[in-house]
Amino acid sequence: MLWTAASDAPHDHDGLPSPLPGLLGRRFRHRVTVTVPDALGGLSETTVPALALAPADAASLLLDLPAADPRLPGDLRYLVHVARGIRRWAEAGRVVPELGREDGRWWVRWRLLGGDRQRAWLAELGAAMPGMLRRAGGRQALDDFVLALTDPIVRDRLGGRDSDHPMLHALLTDTPIPEPEDGPIRGVAVAESRLERWRESLAVEEPDLVLRLVEPDESDDLAEPGSDVLLWRLEVCLRPSGEAPMPVRHSDPEGLRVALRLLGKAMEAYPRLRAVPSDPDGLDLLLPLAVVMDLVAHGARALAASGVTLLLPRAWVVAAPSLRLAVASPPVLLDTDERDVGMNQLLSYNWELAIGDLVLTATEIERLARSAADLVQLRGQWVQADGAALAKAAKYVGAHELGDASTLGGLLALLTAADPPPVPVDAITSTGWVSALLGGASRPDPVPTPHGLNATLRPYQQRGLEWLAFMSDLGLGGILADDMGLGKTVQLLALLAHERERAGTVAPTLLVCPMSVVGNWQREAASFTPGLRVHVHHGPARLRGDGFAAVVAGSDLVVTTYAVAARDVEMLRETGWGRVVLDEAQHVKNAATAQSRAVRAIPARHRLALTGTPVENRLEELRSILDFANPGLLGSPQQFRARFAVPIERLQDEGALARLKAVTSPFVLRRVKTDPTVIADLPEKFEMTVRANLTAEQAGLYRGVLDDMTRRLRDTDNPRARKGVVLAALTRLKQVCNHPSHFLADGSPAIRRGRHRSGKLALVEDIVESVLADGERVLLFTQFREFGSIVAPYLAERFGVEVPFLHGGVARTARDEMVRDFQRDGSPSPVMLLSLKAGGTGLNLTAANHVVHLDRWWNPAVENQATDRAFRIGQRRDVQVRKLLCVGTLEERIDAMLTGKAELADLAVGVGEKWITEMSDNELAALMMLGDDAVGE
Template sequence: MTVAEAARIGLGVTDPGTELEFAGIDADGPLGVLLDGSADRRIEALTTPAGLDGQLRPYQERGLAWLAFLDAVGLGGCLADDMGLGKSVQLLALLVHERTAITRRSKRWPAPTLLVCPMSIVGNWEREAARFAPSLRVLVHHGTDRVKGEEFAEQARRADLVLTTYALAARDHEDLAATGWRRIVLDEAQNIKNPAARQTRAIRALDAPSRLALTGTPVENRLSGLWSIMDFCNPGLLGSQKAFRERFAVPIEKLHDDEAAARLRRITQPFVLRRKKSDTSIITDLPDKLEFDESCRLTREQGSLYAGVVEDMLQRIEETDGIERRGLVLQTMLRLKQVCNHPAHLLGDGSRLPGRSGKLDRLDEVVDEVLASGEKVLVFTQFARWGSRLQAHLRERLGRDVLYLHGGVSKLERDRMVATFQADGGPQVFILSLKAGGVGLNLTAANHVVHYDRWWNPAVEDQATDRAFRIGQQRDVVVRKLVCAGTLEERIATLIERKKDLAERVVGTGEGWLTELSTDELRQVIALSADAVVEEEVDGATSR
């Protein structure tokens, strides 16, 4: 049997398919190391390859050895180190290492590696390859002028590393499928968490003897995402999606079955390497991350708008059910978040911003403190249009340049913004939409992070924070999450803290889980507390 078949049987995923009583597998050597889940500790670390321009840290050399080990036994894996621990340099080291070893034994150059990543970090991969592995020949398959057909196949054959995006993996599937790949790598692999999505199906259909996934969040919210990533790396390892749901997803997510969770960890452990920045045995020179919620009060205008949205929603929700009810709940949550941000955000009327939002007032104070100390700050918002208004507000108020990165920014302009911000003397404030700027960027020039509004998915927020909190950061990073007291923001922040990650029972994707609450539960979550509105001075008297 193959190593993959032996691993599935040894880990108890599949039945050996024999009438004989199965006692187990007794294995030593590489297979034994794999099955007992100690590969990352027992495999001898590989030294930094001579062709790599830089010195790997000890944990990165162990990561390189683990990747090479899986490749040698014909298995795929998921490098799930914390964001900022250098997953990209470990992969580049693997390419340099194997090309050195292969060309030493044979004059034939190995087939290229295809790396699929979000569009926002294609430029980052180009820069990382040029910096750490200048000997690698890199082909970028992206943009309107990208080559296709036989010309693409010819250029790909001459490359070591081909970079493309998730969208193009589906759109140009024919060209990619016709090319012989040594390996397929998915960066930010949580992008294939939906097994039914067109781009996921297209990527899974690509053929290569080796498959790797890179992600700092192998489990964002639902275990189906873990199944999709693991099934990409090692097809069939966790059984069919239906069997996985019955055996693991339902018992763990719905029934909180610790035995099922332990069994799943035992099965996946050999194929997932995860190290955390908080582990001092992994990295000792990373500064601290100071993370806390900043409580903000609503203004009277915000309080009035908030109460109006709640009253309207509760009245209408009693008369609806099914899909219509879920849509109404999500629409209401969106509007309440906009109210908490600023009245002008909800109204969309382009009206003035100063003095009307407790949250904006607090942002102004934080930015003033950061600038006074000569430091830099990242400000994340999930609302692209609101980010544009924040940029205009801060530019006018500060009288200096404020950068803003959103999904409509071109790759060239994105790279320019990052370089400008990272440079000494560059702009001190960088606003980013959470989707466009939350992954793949190195923004260690900032040591302050502000989440202006909450995504309510800890994994997504942590990804964004780690644009600043990563290797290369020399100062403690201060992370502030602005939360309006007495509103749904405060109550949902509390709920999330109780359900921090999926292995420990995370809430559903985004705000979708809120739609399943009863009307009474919803009322408790969204109701406005009596002390939610800031006290104001009116003609010498205090009022609410």
């Protein structure tokens, strides 16, 4: 019997396939005890209502249900699959009758014949058995189920026929065998002996049917009626188990019998074989070219599904046509005024048409264009390809003669035009300078490490410098799209240092970036390239008019923000910039914003974009960034949408994708941390200090804390009280640097009127966004539980992900569950927030390869312990460690002291902030004062 269990809860069965609604609508008169998983991950027994079905009813039900319907429970779909498999074995004749005694009578039951194939089938079913069925009896239950359903399924396929013969009558009607007149024992023995001989005659595994397609032979003199096109022979073969296929001959009657039966089934699977002529001397079929093409394209799958193998000729190639582009370019004249720059660089090119690996000659192209056939013979091979596409490609090649002269912009316009090449462009070969641009055999010329660079470039960073210099010399804009943490900043600074050492006087570079990284650029430039003259243009007191023009004239690098660029665009447009660089260029992914329009309006000889995420959600974002670097390269937004975005994003058009890659790849340098050529160059751990500016609100609160501390120190002479005042001020200043709401403890929102109240939180948001865009995970550490209670809900709402917060108030079991959830694949929590004390030791969180310290601890050892939650045995990726601090504040000066003095960097654990309390009033004022560059807009 089949037991079908159901819950007591009411169900809505509308729309379920028949006959399931009728089954589930019955009254469940039985109850069974089953073992199911419980909420704690263990197993428990429960009793549920159930319906018992006789084997015949169960078989009928299962065979009527659609196994692919997702509304069916998984275990029921499995049973449907088993029942259908039994029916296929019955239809193949791989079943036999067997005598057995039940209720004092002899019965004949159908069962599977057995053999290697059926045993393999049962083994596969056993391996795929759902957990509930496995616990309900496992393989033995499967064997019993197959045995019970085979008999009613076979009888159903026999269609209710009957016979006067007692044995056949019993087989067909499911009735017992009448007792033989010569005695039951002797009669049963005779019947069983005869059945055994029958079973033995079927026990040998039946050979497989193999259809072998044989190319036309002129000696056969077999042609399609009314044409000279020769017919293809479809040879009928049998393949015994473990042997090669052999053609069926008239001299083998048994083989003919088996082959005819199997060929009939093949024709049921692929009916077009019924309409073709056969060889008068055998079973082979003779196929016209149209049937051959359809057989290979469609019939092969239908035949394979019915167990028939199709063999193609050895010289048969199925290939798609493609275009290849050969480009040549003259030498670049770098130091003259006569050279063309940018997209006006001169070059020549020619197209080649290929089918698979065969590059066609002009004669072959002309012949293919005339024939427009889907199956042609080329150089001794039968090649199957789209004849219509071949004809279009041949016409396209003919329209672009060998050696066509053009410009780089003109060539790229061919690939982005409204009538692009009709087949994919899968290879571009090149010579001259364009070879380095298009990824050919040559590389950009080596660039010596600038003397003014205080850094050792890693090999991939050196390659980045050479690429940037090459693109700059050609006047071509580009996107440096290295992963976050691979050093885009130092590569750009190295480029500036190289240009000034090579040429002396160079027009200044304008760098536009988010406010949160302005201080970082200023300090990185001072550290890596101290010889560069850097001016920061932001803040309410920024220069304008003649004052701005004068300071720019004396600067190598001018750093400003996107917001300031939008406000001061008219002034910036009047300045002679050598280069405009966008950092975190995803800020201009929407070309319609005021900031995007402003930076595009600023003229410069060279343009660069720096971003770790050139595409976050849509291809339009890549177009927008590339349009800044090389205006017009990908056309207007409407043209790009029609020619690339819709075909690729909606239609998965591989041709459009190939063209887009061909056009964009020369202008994008992308290295990722998972690339072996990059990862081998990286250390096991990257540590960096990332700076944020205070908002005006934070700056006001910061000054208020300083004023209060100064007053309190002036009013106390008690050393212990003095230490208390200093420590309290330290804590309050840290809180101010984190967020006004953290300091005020008033429950006010993280942002107000759409603007961040904390520069640090804005920076955290940018970092997390980049990490999530790369599909990676991050740990955020804070020493303040209160700050974590602000950050966690804000990030959860901002990115739509779970952000667990592990702190001292989390129970042990909940803590362990947080860690398990974060570590498992497919976790819904790519971000985890931890308090430094509660989460800084004793945890293994290697699923994350980014660590961010939101607020600095005074003891580096404490931070290192927290970092080691991710940077430990079991971590397979490089770990990026970021330590956040606020520009011009106590945090920045403490960081300088910790990194600049060995005795402070090696402080023993537990010393913490005590040494600060021993400072004089003047030393404290210098340490805690608010710098002029602390506040951003």
